Amino acid sequence: MSSHFDVVIIGAGAAGLMCAAEAGKRGRKTLVIEHAKKPGRKILISGGGRCNFTNYDVSANNFLCQNPHFVKSALSQYTNWDFISLVSKYGIDFEERDHGQLFCLSADEADKNPAKKIVEMLLSECDLPNVSQWYRCDVQDINKTDTGFSFHSISATKEHTGEITCDSLVIATGGLSMPKLGATPFGYKVAEQFGLPVINTTAGLVPFTLHKEDKEDFAELSGIAIPAEITAQDGTVFKEALLFTHRGLSGPSVLQVSSFWKAGQTVTVNLIPEIDVLDLLTQSREKHPNQSLKNTLAKVLPKRLVEVLIDRKMLVDKPLKQFNAKELDAIDHQLQHWQVLPNGTEGYRTAEVTLGGVDTDYLSSKTMQCKNIEGLYFIGEVMDVSGWLGGYNFQWAWSSGFVAGQWV
Template structure:
């Protein structure tokens, strides 16, 4: 089935489907191709199957990119409110969770169904389990092999995503296309990912697996997140850890405030006055899980004795230790559990207004394949909607 399309989009994820819908509405003949069996696989499993599809508060500050200004144009052309309106138009119920995160009340499947309905146009075709090879530039556009067929197109959109979640079929294909056409790729790593710990730390904290506490985590560059921290049998997870992992580099420590919501020094001084024989362990158990306090004592981070045996300077030092607990991660769990890929196609090669490659007319990149990574909280999906939308206006 050889054929010509005005627009071919490689990748039927969030950004690819959004781009296809927009190009289709403009009357362009569109073909979406994907090697997966079905569209939107990452959407379906995201947010525990509920899809955190955007956030009430979105700005360029919520993104990591070597050019921090790059995201501004697309985010302003298609905002979080535009996507919320689309979701509302389809009658999809959603709820707000902490930090303005918006989730489907029922199922992420509603978001995929909505995007497929948006693409349900006579001029938009889809092909799955399709292997794309031998992409080449022609005088009028591009030519490639789709399985055994030869397809030509005027505009080619790369919406292949990053390397996170390889079980869903993630591959470096998009980066290879970029490099084939002379574009540089910012080195990639796993982002929004749990930390693993060194052997001794892992053994000490393994028994805390499943315990979550409010925490404030700071990376060496000063970036700070205040959200829950979760101990796991492999290391540390939870929203605060996932967020800070995108700012962490191998070999660096992170600083954790274990008591961001408690004035522990005041608790110590008042408790010492009223209950001078009360142990440090039992005092701290009022603001921290008792088992965590016990582990910190076992590790000699803290010394357990009656409060009356501590002077005010010592109590202040304990307070500071709990606010500045240093952890040296062994690494991260990697792409297997990462929610996003840091790095990607260098945005210096792309127009921030259209997502078109400056030196290869007709070649576009959208979504996670490029060097744009959002925070946890719906920001990566918003980038998919915004970048997909703007490319759809131009392809």
């Protein structure tokens, strides 16, 4: 079997489906080809099945990229408001959570996976006579031809096995995060085949693991969450919840700062960012001089956490009247500047995004096309663009997919 398409998009995730819909609307004969059984697998599990699909406040500052200006064009061509309008057009209910994050809402108690509405919406947008979707297909032997590209499709069902040719080829295969969903380095290999550099990849938006002694000390706090402010060594600060786990530290603040952390670096944790600890201790010493430090801090921190800090000799428990002003200052500093040296991260297994990827210096920020290879496009997570936690990575998928769809 030999087939020709105007556009072939490899990858049926968020960016790939968005690109297919836009190419299809332009009348392009389009094929989406995917090695998994179903489309949008990452969409379906995101946000606990509720899909944090974008954010009310999106700017280039919410993205990590070696060229920080690269994202500006696509984000302006297809904004968060454009996607919100699309969601509203399909009557999908959503809610705003902290920091402008937008999540799908369940229609009723039986609806445990409202994220599927986003996938259904994208598939509806792709439901055009000139758009085909092939699943359980592997792509092999990609070659540049005089008029475009050729490759072999290997179908698990044998239905779509054969040579495929196309004018435009779009790589929308994502990064390495969450390999259980089928993540592979396929997109990076294609880039390297055609001479595009790939920025070293690491896991981003991922929990920290702790060294053995720290892990053992804090394991009993697993499941406890507190408001915290975490600062990376480069000065980047995030103020959100911190969650203790049986492996280390997680929660939104940890996931956010993990994208700015490098192996061997410490992070600084403010355990009580909303309270003037020194004022609390000073006033409590005046009013309740015989009250212990542990019982005083247990008013503003989980008691079990205070006990662990005491056991680790980060704090000394005794009546407040036995502390002088200098010692109270030291306690205040300790709680606001807890130095944590992670052992590492949980890696791609639980990472929400992949840092690094195809070097954007070799791509057009206006079209997502390779500057030196006509007809070859990269969109979504496969390139060196990573968003913060909060719907930004999906917005990049929508924006980059839309932009490429106008040109392929």
